[in-house]
Amino acid sequence: MLRAICDVEVNPQDEVLSHEELLEKVKGRDAVLCLLTDTIDEEIIKAGSDLKIIANYAVGYDNVDVACATKHGIWVSNTPGVLTDTTADMAWALLFAVARRIPEADRFTRARKFKAWSATLLLGGDVYGKTLGIIGAGRIGTAVAMRASGFNMRVLYADVRANRELEREIGAEWVDVDTLLRQSDFVSIHVPLMPETRHLIGRRSLAMMKPTAYLINTSRGTVIDEAALANALRDKTIAGAGLDVFEEEPKINPALLELDNVVITPHIASGSVETRTKMATMAAENVLAALNGRTPPNAVNRI
Ligand code: DGY
Secondary structure, eight states: OOTTTSOOOOOOSSSOOOHHHHHHHHTTOSEEEEOTTSOBOHHHHHHOTTOSEEEESSSOOTTBOHHHHHHTTOEEEOOOSTTHHHHHHHHHHHHHHHHTTHHHHHHHHHTTOOOSOOTTTTOOOOOTTSEEEEEOOSHHHHHHHHHGGGGTOEEEEEOSSOOHHHHHHHOOEEOOHHHHHHHOSEEEEOOOOOGGGTTOBSHHHHHHSOTTOEEEEOSOGGGBOHHHHHHHHHTTSSSEEEESOOTBTTBOOHHHHTOSSEEEOOSOTTOOHHHHHHHHHHHHHHHHHHHTTSOOTTBSSOO
């Protein structure tokens, strides 16, 4: 799509460009189509003085200094909607994986430790009929919540605004975060990373959760204080966690790697062939719109 009208330079390595490389590469470009691993800060924006658009290949855009881009008259766009269901599926995959101890059971079986059926082997927690708490009931949080009706679950949600669709469709209850943490058997996080959501879940919140509860995160790692979570998992303050995102990706807190009651995946929640293709198409459409002098369909700022 882009090559039809632009000179395109693609990072040939499947590796993140350094800040210095990015600084060089944005010079003289009309558009940058970047990944969530590219930090587009003030320095990069200033170096890209010809930029018309920064098209992020992700729905989250905490890696882009949007205020600075806006000040310089540059569009910023994201890829909303197309990854909602794929990400919701992954939140459920993590939820089941940790509650029913699937990765642990897989490791056990592969190690040829399965000698006989046992009444107490690898016991997990039930999912059906339990209470699911959704923190952040936007597009993805709503899609995760909707799936809970298939498992006959009570759904609580915490958000700055009411989600009447969720209440009407599945009888979800709007509660404050503390109530949600105290009453839920599964807590799934779906807030964007902003100053207000940084370390939203820390020692205090973890202490409020039931010792039998599980925490799922497919949003951004920094929403959780990872060191506090590792302590809570080690001390069995909560039963387990399913994490697709981490505070300092790709680094993972070594304490988490030691624990069996956490399932960890490398930020792949939107990673289906279909969805990644749609995200790429959407990002390219945003670039083309900006280069043709139109408002990008998924602009997150106004210039
Ligand atoms: C996003 O889009 O923000 C995800 O983290 C990656 O798909």
